[in-house]
Amino acid sequence: MKRVADRISVFVAGARxxxxxxxxxxxxxxSNLACxxxxxAVRLGRLIQSNPEKALQQxxxxxxxxxxxxxxIRGRYADCALDKTLVTAGAWGPMTSDVRWPxxxxxxDEVERIKxxxxxxxxxxxx
Numbered sequence: 001m002k003r004v005a006d007r008i009s010v011f012v013a014g015a016r017x018x019x020x021x022x023x024x025x026x027x028x029x030x031s032n033l034a035c036x037x038x039x040x041a042v043r044l045g046r047l048i049q050s051n052p053e054k055a056l057q058q059x060x061x062x063x064x065x066x067x068x069x070x071x072x073i074r075g076r077y078a079d080c081a082l083d084k085t086l087v088t089a090g091a092w093g094p095m096t097s098d099v100r101w102p103x104x105x106x107x108x109d110e111v112e113r114i115k116x117x118x119x120x121x122x123x124x125x126x127x
Contacts, residue, residue, distance in 0.1 A: 032066070032082075032083065032086055033062065033125070035083045035084075035086035035087050035090065036086040036087070036089060036090040036118060036125065037090045037092060037125040037126055038092060039092070039125075039126075040122070040124070040125025040126060041125075043124070043125070044058060044059075044125075058124065061121075061122070062122065062125075065117060065118065065121045065122050068117060068121075069113075069114045069117040069118060070082065070114070072110075073085075073106060073110055076104075077103070077104060077105075077106055078099065078103045078104075080099055080103065081097065081099045081103055081104065081105055081106055082106070084096070084097045084098070084099060084105075084106075085097045085106040085110070085111050085114060086114075088111050088115075089111055089114045089115035089118055090115075090118070090126075091115065097111050
């Protein structure tokens, strides 16, 4: 992407933004991270500029925690249900994990499990 980065905008997953920005091939992100914590996503964006090495460390940790939290339900729900689950788990707005029929919502016990994992293991996104 570096060869064309000056001519196009490349958007990557939010948790991959540090790598994309630091390597000069991302312009911005669409972000599951922002679904979970808009303030945390902004904080990570600023960290990329001020401390790229730490941003890459946080990126690696975010990947690990997302995998731990989401892996048990991955593939069982639509992307929009997972996004709404992240918003609900992040508890930053008045949202539920409800989705429209014929899609299935992520059950509340799973939302609570995911919320617990993110709060315990990614406190820098919520502080």
